[in-house]
Amino acid sequence: MTIAAKANALWEYANPRKFLATSERVLPFFWITSAALLVVGLTWGFFFTPDDYKQGSTVKIIYLHVPAALMAINCWLMMLATSLVWLVRRHHVSALAARAAAPIGIVMTLIALATGAIWGQPMWGTWWAWDPRLTSFLILFLFYLGYVALWEAIEDPDTAADLTSVLCLVGSVFAILSRYAVNFWNQGLHQGASVMRAGAVTGTDTQEKVSNIYFYPLLLCIVGFVLLFIALVLYRTGTEIRARRINALLARERVNG
Amino acid sequence: MIPELGKYADTVLSAYAASILLLFALVVFSILRGRKVRAEMEKIEQRMSRNG
Numbered sequence: 001m002t003i004a005a006k007a008n009a010l011w012e013y014a015n016p017r018k019f020l021a022t023s024e025r026v027l028p029f030f031w032i033t034s035a036a037l038l039v040v041g042l043t044w045g046f047f048f049t050p051d052d053y054k055q056g057s058t059v060k061i062i063y064l065h066v067p068a069a070l071m072a073i074n075c076w077l078m079m080l081a082t083s084l085v086w087l088v089r090r091h092h093v094s095a096l097a098a099r100a101a102a103p104i105g106i107v108m109t110l111i112a113l114a115t116g117a118i119w120g121q122p123m124w125g126t127w128w129a130w131d132p133r134l135t136s137f138l139i140l141f142l143f144y145l146g147y148v149a150l151w152e153a154i155e156d157p158d159t160a161a162d163l164t165s166v167l168c169l170v171g172s173v174f175a176i177l178s179r180y181a182v183n184f185w186n187q188g189l190h191q192g193a194s195v196m197r198a199g200a201v202t203g204t205d206t207q208e209k210v211s212n213i214y215f216y217p218l219l220l221c222i223v224g225f226v227l228l229f230i231a232l233v234l235y236r237t238g239t240e241i242r243a244r245r246i247n248a249l250l251a252r253e254r255v256n257g
Numbered sequence: 258m259i260p261e262l263g264k265y266a267d268t269v270l271s272a273y274a275a276s277i278l279l280l281f282a283l284v285v286f287s288i289l290r291g292r293k294v295r296a297e298m299e300k301i302e303q304r305m306s307r308n309g
Contacts, residue, residue, distance in 0.1 A: 046273070047260055057262040060269050064276040107283045111276045118272045122265060228280075232287055239291040242298045249301045 014091035016241045023234040030234065034227035041220030049213055061119045062210070063218055067225035068111035069137070075105035075229065076140065076168070076175035079147075083165035093237065095161035096244065098168065100236035102148050104229060109141040133190040136178040143171035157244065 013019045045063035052059035079101050085094035116134065117127040128134065147167055154160035210218065262269050 042273075051263070057260075057265045057269050060262075061272045064272060068276065103287075104283065107279050111279055114275050114279075115272045118268055118275070122268055228284075232283070235291055236287050239287070239294050242294045246294065246298050246301060249298075249305060253301075253305065 011089075011091075014089070014093050016093055016245075019093050020238055020241060023238055027231060027234055030227050030231035034224050034231055037220050037224030037227065041217050041224050045214070045217035045221065049217060052214075055123060058119055058122060059214060061115050062214060063221045065112060065115040065119060066218060067222045068108045068115065070222060071225050071229050072105055072108040072112050072137070072140065073175050073179050074226075075101050075108055076144075076171060078233070079105070079168050080172045080175070083168040086161050087165050092161075092244065093241065095157075095165070096240035097233060097237045098164065099151050099161075100240045101233050102144055102151070104232050104236070106141070106144045106148065108225075108229075109137065109144060113137060113141060131190050133178060136174050140171065140174045140178050143167070143174060147171065157247075 013022065042063055046060055049060065051057045079098040082094040082098040082101075085091055086098070113134075116137075120129070121127050147164055150164050150167060151160050154163060
């Protein structure tokens with residue numbers, strides 16, 4: 001199959017029936033694999049890794065903080081992609097997928113902010129600082145809340161999808177900023193990337209990186225969070241498709257008397 | 258069973274408790290709403306097929 005044919009095959013999932021049938025088939029894999037990876041990764045990290053020489057046992061927070069922060073940003077980028085599909089091709093499933101993903105993004109951002117504050121208190125001596133990365137993450141969290149509120153506030157689903165898609169485009173600036181803010185401004189408390197940096201993983205740069213003792217269980221947790229995110233998005237998009245069908249059926253019933 | 262967390266025990270345990278609670282709540286809420294919506298849709302479809 002050529003790349004063009006594969007890309008065309010992807011649009012088949014814009015059909016709600018095809019999307020529901022496929023997602024129900026693959027969901028057990030994502031639920032089970034994500035749960036297994038998270039249990040193994042968190043158990044390994046929590047029970048079987050040593051304390052860090054600088055940070056003591058607080059280093060164990062990395063197994064929740066880093067994956068949650070990664071997913072908080074990537075969830076918004078996924079919403080950006082599906083919102084663009086909605087704006088360009090008007091596929092309802094893509095708009096509903098963005099809507100379904102937003103509460104997941106809220107929880108991921110909240111976990112990243114909460115674990116960051118809990119971790120920051122003993123390490124930096126403060127729960128919060130107006131640091132570039134922390135501030136852009138807080139703004140991203142507010143964008144998530146605004147996005148969900150906008151969906152709830154507008155009655156017509158197509159208008160809601162249009163306006164939330166535009167909001168998603170604007171919020172993407174902060175999603176990207178929250179990833180790269182530390183590279184633009186040096187005055188922040190938050191450290192630069194030390195895990196998902198090509199040079200850090202391959203060992204080709206000389207900057208400080210996460211030791212392999214912590215990196216391997218962290219990698220399991222990151223993959224576990226990604227798979228959990230996929231499972232939740234598929235499941236919740238299915239719910240949104242069914243909720244939309246309920247509204248359509250009730251409207252038809254009203255018309256027929 | 259719990260490893261020696263030293264003076265940061267409260268910090269580490271509260272971070273884990275908050276995160277696991279939030280993740281658990283997200284999964285449970287998603288599944289409960291999904292089941293409710295699916296049941297409601299099936300009920301409406303059955304009612305409509307009965308009424309022709």
